[in-house]
Amino acid sequence: xxxxxxxxxxxxxxxxxxxxxxxxxxxxxxxxxxxxxxxxxxxxxxxxxxxxxxxxxxxxxxxxxxxxxxxxxxxxxxxxxxxxxxxxxxxxxxxxxxxxxxxxxxxxxxxxxxxxxxxxxxxxxxxxxxxxxxxxxxxxxxxxxxxxxxxxxxxxxxxxxxxxxxxxxxxxxxxxxxxxxxxxxxxxxxxxxxxxxxxxxxxxxxxxxxxxxxxxxxxxxxxxxxxxxxxxxxxxxxxxxxxxxxxxxxxxxxxxxxxxxxxxxxxxxxxxxxxxxxxxxxxxxxxxxxxxxxxxxxxxxxxxxxxxxxxxxxxxxxxxxxxxxxxxxxxxxxxxxx
Amino acid sequence: xxxxxxxxxxxxxxxxxxxxxxxxxxxxxxxxxxxxxxxxxxxxxxxxxxxxxxxxxxxxxxxxxxxxxxxxxxxxxxxxxxxxxxxxxxxxxxxxxxxxxxxxxxxxxxxxxxxxxxxxxxxxxxxxxxxxxxxxxxxxxxxxxxxx
Numbered sequence: 001x002x003x004x005x006x007x008x009x010x011x012x013x014x015x016x017x018x019x020x021x022x023x024x025x026x027x028x029x030x031x032x033x034x035x036x037x038x039x040x041x042x043x044x045x046x047x048x049x050x051x052x053x054x055x056x057x058x059x060x061x062x063x064x065x066x067x068x069x070x071x072x073x074x075x076x077x078x079x080x081x082x083x084x085x086x087x088x089x090x091x092x093x094x095x096x097x098x099x100x101x102x103x104x105x106x107x108x109x110x111x112x113x114x115x116x117x118x119x120x121x122x123x124x125x126x127x128x129x130x131x132x133x134x135x136x137x138x139x140x141x142x143x144x145x146x147x148x149x150x151x152x153x154x155x156x157x158x159x160x161x162x163x164x165x166x167x168x169x170x171x172x173x174x175x176x177x178x179x180x181x182x183x184x185x186x187x188x189x190x191x192x193x194x195x196x197x198x199x200x201x202x203x204x205x206x207x208x209x210x211x212x213x214x215x216x217x218x219x220x221x222x223x224x225x226x227x228x229x230x231x232x233x234x235x236x237x238x239x240x241x242x243x244x245x246x247x248x249x250x251x252x253x254x255x256x257x258x259x260x261x262x263x264x265x266x267x268x269x270x271x272x273x274x275x276x277x278x279x280x281x282x283x284x285x286x287x288x289x290x291x292x293x294x295x296x297x298x299x300x301x302x303x304x305x306x307x308x309x310x311x312x313x314x315x316x317x318x319x320x321x322x323x324x325x326x327x328x329x330x331x332x333x334x335x336x337x338x
Numbered sequence: 339x340x341x342x343x344x345x346x347x348x349x350x351x352x353x354x355x356x357x358x359x360x361x362x363x364x365x366x367x368x369x370x371x372x373x374x375x376x377x378x379x380x381x382x383x384x385x386x387x388x389x390x391x392x393x394x395x396x397x398x399x400x401x402x403x404x405x406x407x408x409x410x411x412x413x414x415x416x417x418x419x420x421x422x423x424x425x426x427x428x429x430x431x432x433x434x435x436x437x438x439x440x441x442x443x444x445x446x447x448x449x450x451x452x453x454x455x456x457x458x459x460x461x462x463x464x465x466x467x468x469x470x471x472x473x474x475x476x477x478x479x480x481x482x483x484x485x486x
Contacts, residue, residue: 051449151446153413154463155422155429155438157365160358195346196353204353242356 006220008213009187015337016125017178019132020071021289024063026141026167029278029286032267037290038168039066045142045167053091056140059169060085060096064136067171067289071132078102078173079130082117084109085138085281086165087147092138102134110310111206111235112189113137114170114285115329119186121174122331131176138169139280148199148315161201163237163263163279164272170285172293181296185332187217191312193325199311199318203240203263203276206309209326210236211247213307217330218253225255229301232292234284234308234328235263237277262287262308284308296335303334365426372421373428380405380432402433409437414445439463 003011023038030041040062049055060083068075081100084107085092097104109116117135124130142152144165150156174183192212196205210233218224225231236244241261248255262284263277288306295301309328318324380401387397412418418438422429429435440460447459461468 053449146446150463151442153416153419153438153442153445155413155418155420155425155435155442157360157423157426160360194349196350201353201357204357208349239353239356239358243352246352246356 005185006216008190008216009185009220010123011185011221012122012126012183014126014176015182015184015334016122016174016176018181018183018293018333019073019173019175019178020067021170021172021293022063022067022070023170023286023289024059024066024168025282025286025290028141028164028272029166029168029266032272034266034287034291037294038286039290042167045140052140052142052146053087053095056085056087056092056138056143056167056169057096059140059167060093060136060138061099063138063169063171064097064100064134067134067136067173071173071175073132073173075100075102078132078134080105080121080124081134081136082107082121083134083136083138083171084113084117086110086144092140092143093136096138109281109308109327109329110312111139111279111281111283112308112310112327112329113281114288115186115234115306115308115331118172118174118183118331119188119329122183122186125174125176133174134171135174136169136171137281137285139165139167139282141165141167141280144280158275159200160275161198161204161239163202163235163276164267164274165280166235166266166278166283166286167280168282168286170282170287170289172289180335181293181333182335182337183331184334184337185217185221185330187213187220187330189213189328189330190216191325191327193323195323197318197321197323199313199324201239201276202279202311202324203235203237204243205311205313205324206234206326206328207236207240207243208247209328210234210240210244210307210309211251213328213330214244214248214255214305215251215253217305217332225253225258228258228303228305230292230304231255231259232265232284232287232304232306233259233261234310235277235279236261236309237263237275237279238269239276240309265291292333296333299335302336303332306331306333368424369426369428371428372425373431376405376429376432376434405433406437409434410441413438413441418442436464436467439467
């Protein structure tokens, strides 16, 4: 059986394998620095559908079908899907998955959803409840703008602290047995709220949660930054990244040399005008499924700490003047485990 | 409890220091010339209409209609949002910005139907402007009535 380490961490007895990954991204992501790592780059953010919501569901469906196929599996082999998105009541996921006939758990962890899905999926496998699961997360720039911000055609200025929601979906198949890399530890995050109220500065709202989970991970496991080739947070963007570094330094952890953020990697802020960086559930999902997985296969990194972060607010909570609670879940992915 | 308050205060200072500020001088200059240009175009339209023999009130009304129409067309052609990104208040304040604020949600919510989509959402942004604009004008009218 898996072991509890400290308050928040689980070490898996038989770390689940990442059997396959798949990613689908929108045109803007396809022009970004990670372009060559993605399986499918769309030329049209509507993908032939007549609404942004339908387009996002189609992205979800096609990505899940692809990841199952890439693992040389059929939908009947998959015991559970763990997935989520940003839309109300998770309709992007549920409408995308409804035709697949696979037991489904819908998750909302805002942009931390991918790590939440992998954590729960890995627990299900290590607990003996599943042989294969799919973990997936998606977001769509246009459907998110519509739900959380302003109409696309409204002539507004985005503050420099704002992030850009990634259009895309990333999925992984976890299996009880399979090739490297493996999911060996998960550290589940607590909700942390240091009072940031600005929805246009979500990196600042989420950075305390990222730092809290990273510290909890080190304390629970006894690992240090030296045990990792890369620590990559979810979508804090450039401001959140700096804040996380500062918060960690205050606690005597210096990870600067091995640290980056999915929101920073996915776009070029100068030529793509994305301000603080990428965000949305899809951001770390496609970064993991494309960039991180493929470079781990190439042995560029052998042990990474993947820490997606989520801002747990709604448009209504912002209007009512509530601050933005953050959450971050950490997942250790490694090529060799002992 | 106060420890948490202190942490929040300290963190808010860190956030303030690290968050980039927009360039007020550059943004103001852009708003000034684009907003000014829209107003100059409006004046030009008024003058042209007047040259056809319309009086000032008629010309003003027609100018408003034409500018609203231009704002709508530029919104539909996916141009006004780029203008707004560049000029900020320069494109929000003139009446073309008002047109943009009504048409953009109408386009966005067309999929939700003409009643609860277009009809209901059309005024989500302009609605507050209309409500408080009307209240303000009533207040000014009352003041004017007693102190003219």
